[in-house]
């Protein structure tokens with residue numbers, strides 16, 4: 001497979017390395033300072049673009065590939081207020097767009113455990129839910145995309161919660177889930193969900209030991225997406 005890397009930073013580099021060990025070729029490694037190289041590429045020779053860049057760059061990067069008929073696997077967080085633009089573009093070009101806030105298989109299991117626990121906690125009173133995420137200090141967005149997905153999973157299942165807020169900001173209502181975002185090097189990504197009562201505390205944690213899981217997950221999706229159309233997610237890719 002010929003893979004175009006849009007965003008050759010921490011993730012782009014690991015993705016390129018793992019992709020090559022799996023026998024794929026890298027058509028281009030695009031960063032902000034070498035975007036001109038895109039003009040010299042032949043889109044018909046690119047099977048898939050993997051996009052891990054920055055919140056401000058994601059829409060431009062994804063659109064570049066989509067308008068050239070290249071399927072896109074995107075992992076950039078912090079831009080989803082504009083996701084509908086990409087959904088419209090995908091339909092217009094009969095393209096393929098895959099998005100996940102977290103490509104690690106372990107985190108996707110954690111998403112399911114989170115929803116299961118939230119359903120149980122919805123049946124009892126006395127517990128206050130909260131979420132904490134810890135990432136390296138270079139991370140641009142807060143809370144993490146993963147924390148937002150987790151918060152949405154809790155809000156969908158716990159009746160007395162209807163929104164989330166970042167600790168330190170004013171909540172929309174008293175029914176808002178607080179999220180604490182800590183920036184501590186070299187944390188690749190830790191997410192903790194807590195339900196605290198006066199009697200005890202229930203806590204579940206996912207800790208990424210490295211970025212390998214995110215990168216491998218994105219490549220597995222890129223291998224899977226060939227020939228598929230539409231706006232796709234981990235629910236389409238995973239069988240659990």
Ligand SMILES: NC(=O)C1=CN([C@@H]2O[C@H](COP(=O)(O)OP(=O)(O)OC[C@H]3O[C@@H](n4cnc5c(N)ncnc54)[C@H](OP(=O)(O)O)[C@@H]3O)[C@@H](O)[C@H]2O)C=CC1
Nearest residue numbers: 007008009010011031032053057075076077101102103214
């Ligand atoms: N979904 C998931 O599983 C995961 C998602 N992420 C997300 O992926 C994104 C990237 O993370 P990470 O690799 O750690 O970040 P880095 O900052 O290490 O890398 C981002 C790269 O994108 C480049 N870039 C910036 N603007 C553009 C542009 N216009 N066109 C092309 N490239 C551009 C940057 O270039 P320069 O350095 O020159 O500015 C940089 O090299 C983040 O949003 C992060 O939250 C991260 C891990 C897992």
Ligand SMILES: O=C(O)C1=N[C@H](C(=O)O)C[C@H](O)C1
Nearest residue numbers: 077101139144145146188189
């Ligand atoms: O920026 C990161 O590093 C990560 N970003 C993603 C997020 O915002 O959820 C996924 C992972 O936690 C690492």
